[in-house]
Amino acid sequence: MKDANSDISGKSAHPNPRRATVMHCPYCASENLWPDPETDNAWECRDCRRVFSVKLHGQLPRGV
Ligand SMILES: [Zn+2]
Secondary structure, three states: OOOHHHHOOOOOOOOOOOOOOOOOOOOOOOOOEEEOOOOOOEEEEOOOOOEEEOOOOOOOOOOO
Protein backbone atom coordinates (compact mmCIF):
# COMPACT_ATOMS: atom_id res chain seq x y z
CA MET A 1 0.00 0.00 0.00
CA LYS A 2 1.30 3.46 -0.92
CA ASP A 3 1.74 5.81 2.00
CA ALA A 4 0.18 9.24 1.65
CA ASN A 5 3.29 10.90 3.04
CA SER A 6 5.41 9.58 0.18
CA ASP A 7 3.69 12.07 -2.14
CA ILE A 8 5.13 15.06 -0.30
CA SER A 9 7.90 16.62 -2.33
CA GLY A 10 10.79 18.68 -1.07
CA LYS A 11 13.37 18.21 1.59
CA SER A 12 12.47 16.13 4.58
CA ALA A 13 13.71 16.93 8.06
CA HIS A 14 14.11 13.23 8.63
CA PRO A 15 15.99 10.73 6.46
CA ASN A 16 12.85 8.60 6.23
CA PRO A 17 10.46 10.62 4.01
CA ARG A 18 7.50 8.47 5.01
CA ARG A 19 7.81 9.60 8.62
CA ALA A 20 5.95 12.89 8.93
CA THR A 21 7.84 15.35 11.09
CA VAL A 22 6.15 16.00 14.41
CA MET A 23 7.24 18.77 16.77
CA HIS A 24 5.09 17.88 19.78
CA CYS A 25 3.35 14.80 21.09
CA PRO A 26 -0.37 15.15 20.18
CA TYR A 27 -1.33 13.56 23.49
CA CYS A 28 0.82 15.28 26.08
CA ALA A 29 2.53 18.06 24.04
CA SER A 30 5.98 16.83 25.02
CA GLU A 31 8.92 17.44 22.70
CA ASN A 32 10.60 14.26 23.88
CA LEU A 33 9.83 12.41 20.64
CA TRP A 34 11.95 9.73 19.03
CA PRO A 35 11.53 7.74 15.83
CA ASP A 36 10.07 4.34 16.62
CA PRO A 37 12.61 1.74 15.46
CA GLU A 38 9.89 -0.89 15.10
CA THR A 39 8.02 0.82 12.26
CA ASP A 40 8.63 2.99 9.23
CA ASN A 41 6.58 5.96 10.27
CA ALA A 42 5.78 5.98 13.97
CA TRP A 43 7.10 8.13 16.80
CA GLU A 44 7.46 7.27 20.41
CA CYS A 45 6.87 9.82 23.14
CA ARG A 46 9.18 9.14 26.02
CA ASP A 47 7.13 11.20 28.42
CA CYS A 48 3.69 9.58 28.09
CA ARG A 49 5.06 6.35 26.51
CA ARG A 50 2.64 6.49 23.58
CA VAL A 51 3.67 5.33 20.10
CA PHE A 52 1.83 7.06 17.28
CA SER A 53 2.06 8.04 13.65
CA VAL A 54 0.85 11.09 11.75
CA LYS A 55 -0.76 10.72 8.36
CA LEU A 56 -1.14 13.53 5.87
CA HIS A 57 -4.43 13.19 4.03
CA GLY A 58 -3.76 15.96 1.52
CA GLN A 59 -4.07 19.71 1.27
CA LEU A 60 -7.00 22.06 0.99
CA PRO A 61 -7.28 23.88 -2.33
CA ARG A 62 -6.04 27.48 -2.40
CA GLY A 63 -8.58 30.15 -1.52
CA VAL A 64 -10.41 28.25 1.19
ZN1 LIG B 1 3.33 12.24 24.88
